[in-house]
Amino acid sequence: MSHIVLIIDDSPTAVPELRSLLESEGYEVLTALRAEEALDTLRSAKVDLIITEALLPGMDGFDLVRHLKANERWAIIPIIMLTVRSAPEDYAASYDAGADEYFIKPLEPPKIIAATRGLILRYEKMRVTGDISSGRPSRGLPGPVSVRGERGKIIGVFSLKGGVGTTTLAVNLAVAIKMLEPSARVGLVDLSLEQGIDALLLDIVPTSTIADWAREDLTDATPYLLNQYFVPHRTGISLMSAPSSPEQAEIVRPDVVRRTLELAPDAFDYIILDTASTFSESTLIALEMAGHILLPVTPDMAALKTAVNTLRILKAVNISDDKTTMILNELVPRAGLTRQQVETSIGKNCMSVPHAGAGFIEASNTGMPLVTVEPAPAAAKAILDIARTLCEPEELVAAGEQKLGRAGILNRLRRAQ
Numbered sequence: 001m002s003h004i005v006l007i008i009d010d011s012p013t014a015v016p017e018l019r020s021l022l023e024s025e026g027y028e029v030l031t032a033l034r035a036e037e038a039l040d041t042l043r044s045a046k047v048d049l050i051i052t053e054a055l056l057p058g059m060d061g062f063d064l065v066r067h068l069k070a071n072e073r074w075a076i077i078p079i080i081m082l083t084v085r086s087a088p089e090d091y092a093a094s095y096d097a098g099a100d101e102y103f104i105k106p107l108e109p110p111k112i113i114a115a116t117r118g119l120i121l122r123y124e125k126m127r128v129t130g131d132i133s134s135g136r137p138s139r140g141l142p143g144p145v146s147v148r149g150e151r152g153k154i155i156g157v158f159s160l161k162g163g164v165g166t167t168t169l170a171v172n173l174a175v176a177i178k179m180l181e182p183s184a185r186v187g188l189v190d191l192s193l194e195q196g197i198d199a200l201l202l203d204i205v206p207t208s209t210i211a212d213w214a215r216e217d218l219t220d221a222t223p224y225l226l227n228q229y230f231v232p233h234r235t236g237i238s239l240m241s242a243p244s245s246p247e248q249a250e251i252v253r254p255d256v257v258r259r260t261l262e263l264a265p266d267a268f269d270y271i272i273l274d275t276a277s278t279f280s281e282s283t284l285i286a287l288e289m290a291g292h293i294l295l296p297v298t299p300d301m302a303a304l305k306t307a308v309n310t311l312r313i314l315k316a317v318n319i320s321d322d323k324t325t326m327i328l329n330e331l332v333p334r335a336g337l338t339r340q341q342v343e344t345s346i347g348k349n350c351m352s353v354p355h356a357g358a359g360f361i362e363a364s365n366t367g368m369p370l371v372t373v374e375p376a377p378a379a380a381k382a383i384l385d386i387a388r389t390l391c392e393p394e395e396l397v398a399a400g401e402q403k404l405g406r407a408g409i410l411n412r413l414r415r416a417q
């Protein structure tokens with residue numbers, strides 16, 4: 001049986017040339033114009049080697065390689081990058097992503113054929129012996145085992161009131177944790193099932209979403225399988241996207257959320273949940289299973305009232321107050337209540353994120369969250385500080401633990417209920 005090579009390239013000249021070269025050497029050839037199409041092919045066909053261009057429409061070749069190497073099902077398939085991109089940093093990006101060979105176009109037949117033969121032989125040997133790591137001693141298999149050898153932490157971000165910065169905080173926090181602990185595996189789950197925008201903010205074209213994951217048979221699902229539904233981002237974090245349309249949200253039943261969060265701590269060191277602004281059963285499961293909950297609140301009476309109600313409901317469902325931290329998010333500059341007023345009203349200390357002007361929006365237009373901007377704007381620094389408290393267990397959100405006397409505005413809120 002001949003070996004199958006998958007070519008991913010949208011060049012009308014390069015593909016026929018490479019195809020006829022490989023076919024003349026006895027290989028069977030499949031082609032895809034885009035990374036997304038290649039993933040579909042890989043789901044249904046047994047491919048022995050991949051040759052991909054780096055420049056692709058939609059998900060680029062580097063992201064594709066990273067995605068494949070992070071997925072157990074495809075991680076050992078050898079990958080050659082054959083590309084028009086010739087800058088030294090492209091070589092580095094290619095090998096960092098996990099490609100096995102890197103060639104610059106135009107095509108040099110003897111090189112490609114030698115690499116194809118050698119890599120397929122090595123792949124066959126690895127499959128027979130099951131010894132995956134021997135083939136790639138320097139890179140290894142990016143498996144789902146936590147780097148610290150313990151189960152990962154689940155951090156929920158929640159607000160019953162929409163538009164207060166829940167998503168902004170969740171996305172930036174995930175990236176901030178990755179920046180503080182570069183070796184940690186950080187997964188972001190968009191549980192805003194009906195209107196999730198995390199993929200949009202990160203400029204990720206999701207190859208799969210939580211709705212696809214929900215269609216799996218989850219009784220026997222493993223952390224490895226879960227991992228395949230996360231799409232890698234340039235910052236090194238991975239995202240499980242919300243369903244691509246609101247109608248699909250109902251596929252993601254509460255038991256799917258529970259199963260996801262049972263498996264996720266064996267696949268990631270940190271799992272950040274961007275939750276929906278409702279006390280649905282799925283949200284409650286997420287908040288129950290989270291080890292820490294960040295509650296963004298804006299400095300205005302409406303948001304405070306909702307925050308007080310939220311704390312009351314969390315208490316009623318036995319979610320410990322110790323694991324919640326209020327985040328005062330100054331959505332509007334120099335407006336509304338002071339931090340002290342907010343803290344007194346809620347009876348809890350807050351950590352705060354200052355107003356960022358259009359900073360968050362501008363950053364999201366580039367697909368790189370504000371925390372990655374240099375030099376770090378004040379709002380980015382504040383989120384890095386919050387991330388630090390979550391990365392360092394001994395200092396765990398000390399700010400959230402000290403109770404304050406409830407007075408002033410709280411009384412007004414109580415009277416208003």
Ligand SMILES: Nc1ncnc2c1ncn2[C@@H]1O[C@H](COP(=O)(O)OP(=O)(O)O)[C@@H](O)[C@H]1O
Pocket residue numbers: 159161162163164165166167168169329330331332353354355356357358359360361379
């Ligand atoms: N500290 C801040 N400064 C300026 N704009 C902010 C800040 N926090 C959030 N925003 C903006 O507020 C809007 C709503 O934020 P988002 O995170 O989508 O809220 P939610 O998820 O709670 O609905 C977004 O446009 C975001 O960029």
Ligand SMILES: [Mg+2]
Pocket residue numbers: 166167168192
């Ligand atoms: Mg949101």
